[in-house]
Amino acid sequence: MEKKTVGLSxxxxxxxxxxxxxxxxxxxxxxxxxxxxxxxxxxxSTFAMNFALALKSTGSKVGILDADIYGPSLPKMMSIxxxxxxxxxxxxxxxxxxxxxxxxxxxxxxxxxxxxWRGPMVTSAIKTFTQKVLWKDLDFIVIDMPPGTGDTxxxxxxxxxxxxxxxxSTPQEIALLDVKRGxxxxxxxxxxxLGLVDNMSFFKSEEGKNYNIFGEGGVEKVANDxxxxxxxxxxxNIDLRIAADSGKPLFEKNPDHEISKIFxxxxxxxxxxxx
Amino acid sequence: MEKKTVGLSxxxxxxxxxxxxxxxxxxxxxxxxxxxxxxxxxxxSTFAMNFALALKSTGSKVGILDADIYGPSLPKMMSIxxxxxxxxxxxxxxxxxxxxxxxxxxxxxxxxxxxxWRGPMVTSAIKTFTQKVLWKDLDFIVIDMPPGTGDTxxxxxxxxxxxxxxxxSTPQEIALLDVKRGxxxxxxxxxxxLGLVDNMSFFKSEEGKNYNIFGEGGVEKVANDxxxxxxxxxxxNIDLRIAADSGKPLFEKNPDHEISKIFxxxxxxxxxxxx
Numbered sequence: 001m002e003k004k005t006v007g008l009s010x011x012x013x014x015x016x017x018x019x020x021x022x023x024x025x026x027x028x029x030x031x032x033x034x035x036x037x038x039x040x041x042x043x044x045s046t047f048a049m050n051f052a053l054a055l056k057s058t059g060s061k062v063g064i065l066d067a068d069i070y071g072p073s074l075p076k077m078m079s080i081x082x083x084x085x086x087x088x089x090x091x092x093x094x095x096x097x098x099x100x101x102x103x104x105x106x107x108x109x110x111x112x113x114x115x116x117w118r119g120p121m122v123t124s125a126i127k128t129f130t131q132k133v134l135w136k137d138l139d140f141i142v143i144d145m146p147p148g149t150g151d152t153x154x155x156x157x158x159x160x161x162x163x164x165x166x167x168x169s170t171p172q173e174i175a176l177l178d179v180k181r182g183x184x185x186x187x188x189x190x191x192x193x194l195g196l197v198d199n200m201s202f203f204k205s206e207e208g209k210n211y212n213i214f215g216e217g218g219v220e221k222v223a224n225d226x227x228x229x230x231x232x233x234x235x236x237n238i239d240l241r242i243a244a245d246s247g248k249p250l251f252e253k254n255p256d257h258e259i260s261k262i263f264x265x266x267x268x269x270x271x272x273x274x275x
Numbered sequence: 276m277e278k279k280t281v282g283l284s285x286x287x288x289x290x291x292x293x294x295x296x297x298x299x300x301x302x303x304x305x306x307x308x309x310x311x312x313x314x315x316x317x318x319x320s321t322f323a324m325n326f327a328l329a330l331k332s333t334g335s336k337v338g339i340l341d342a343d344i345y346g347p348s349l350p351k352m353m354s355i356x357x358x359x360x361x362x363x364x365x366x367x368x369x370x371x372x373x374x375x376x377x378x379x380x381x382x383x384x385x386x387x388x389x390x391x392w393r394g395p396m397v398t399s400a401i402k403t404f405t406q407k408v409l410w411k412d413l414d415f416i417v418i419d420m421p422p423g424t425g426d427t428x429x430x431x432x433x434x435x436x437x438x439x440x441x442x443x444s445t446p447q448e449i450a451l452l453d454v455k456r457g458x459x460x461x462x463x464x465x466x467x468x469l470g471l472v473d474n475m476s477f478f479k480s481e482e483g484k485n486y487n488i489f490g491e492g493g494v495e496k497v498a499n500d501x502x503x504x505x506x507x508x509x510x511x512n513i514d515l516r517i518a519a520d521s522g523k524p525l526f527e528k529n530p531d532h533e534i535s536k537i538f539x540x541x542x543x544x545x546x547x548x549x550x
Binding site: 040042073076077112113114115116117118119120122123147148149150151153154170172175180185189203205207211212213214215236244245 | 313314315316317320345346348351352386387388389390391392393394395397398421422423424425426428429445447448449450452453455456457459460463464478480481482484486487488489490511513516519520
């Protein structure tokens with residue numbers, strides 16, 4: 001990086017990686033699993049909800065924390081319209097839906113209100129959600145991370161004991177660049193990477209023809225190149241999108257759907273790695 | 276918002292909207308057009324590059340500023356591997372490619388290096404790119420914005436005279452939520468919205484059947500509901516993705532492609548609104 005940098009101020013060259021931080025688990029939870037993508041729009045939230053519900057179906061107690069302050073998807077995808085209660089005016093009680101404990105900034109503001117916030121406000125919101133929410137007896141908390149490699153990622157990596165991260169991506173080259181940046185970030189911040197998922201892998205038309213709309217095999221190749229586990233492919237599936245839009249994730253709607261089985265399979269793999 | 280907020284600290288309730296700011300044009304440019312999406316992964320960068328080249332083909336001098344610090348796409352999409360020169364060690368000379376002046380954080384660091392930066396560093400980078408780059412005699416500078424409603428958006432809205440923003444989205448419900456948040460943000464920050472684009476509108480199989488993979492008509496409906504201009508639909512097209520991955524945008528590769536014609540049409544509409 002030094003070599004290539006031209007004409008930027010000294011501040012830009014500073015190493016912003018953490019030196020030493022005290023990391024705590026999120027209270028009321030055993031294991032924290034972050035779902036990340038670096039690039040947005042790869043189906044990360046859809047993955048997070050279905051994965052969490054698949055994890056729950058294995059007999060674990062599961063919570064979902066929507067950490068995407070700028071673009072919360074959980075309220076819509078999980079059909080939650082109520083606001084969380086607070087008994088002492090300081091802590092928040094998560095909302096139970098489909099058997100999972102849920103929290104999102106979207107519970108606290110109107111659906112269409114943009115959070116026009118600079119970084120420190122985002123950090124403050126993340127701290128509230130990890131320190132002031134009364135998660136109860138969870139085996140796993142699944143964190144739906146925002147895209148990027150900024151404030152939210154740094155806050156989690158520096159202050160919270162994240163037990164593992166799953167990186168989701170579509171297979172086109174331009175998305176893979178973001179995957180590589182994500183892998184390097186988590187490696188640098190010493191957050192274990194549980195594996196990579198190839199999402200929107202291909203599209204099968206009614207005539208049975210497969211179209212590699214976003215390219216082919218890219219995520220698996222990156223996993224191999226970086227010596228990370230490859231967790232599987234999820235095809236583009238209209239049922240999956242319709243279920244997300246309808247407020248009931250496909251796994252909840254139809255656990256026997258071929259796509260649900262892929263989620264179950266990934267959930268089993270992840271669960272095994274924590275036993 | 277007040278009504279629904281429960282148990283959050285006072286800081287959260289503060290109105291972070293700008294009060295009064297001095298906005299300046301980007302030096303060396305006439306009009307600044309931001310390409311925004313609130314949600315990531317909707318094809319915003321692909322749109323930005325092809326739109327800028329289409330605008331160029333109408334006879335305008337065009338620059339492209341990649342403002343996505345966490346996930347720069349311009350170097351890859353425009354095949355730029357060199358680093359920008361500086362004559363005085365302070366300012367940067369943009370790189371000419373396909374007849375457009377280009378700048379990206381990706382020119383200054385290795386392709387796979389993640390920018391693990393908190394908000395203030397991002398703001399500082401944006402200021403460098405808007406104040407210290409020697410853009411020359413541009414009619415239009417096209418800004419490829421990052422997703423979200425955070426530091427980069429606020430910095431542009433408060434300190435730079437943005438003449439208009441084009442909002443790009445895919446049509447699924449969950450993405451439309453982000454579009455609505457984006458519209459509200461730009462309205463609140465008083466940045467004019469030039470119009471909305473429905474991207475990855477549908478997929479046409481070889482058998483000629485159209486699949487509404489991401490839903491149908493959603494963006495146009497939002498445009499109508501919010502009294503914004505609807506600029507058009509761009510279908511999912513494998514040529515468009517392959518061209519982006521190959522480092523030569525489709526408009527440059529084949530200006531007569533059916534998709535290129537859509538970009539030309541949108542470019543003409545936008546140009547007219549500035550004449």
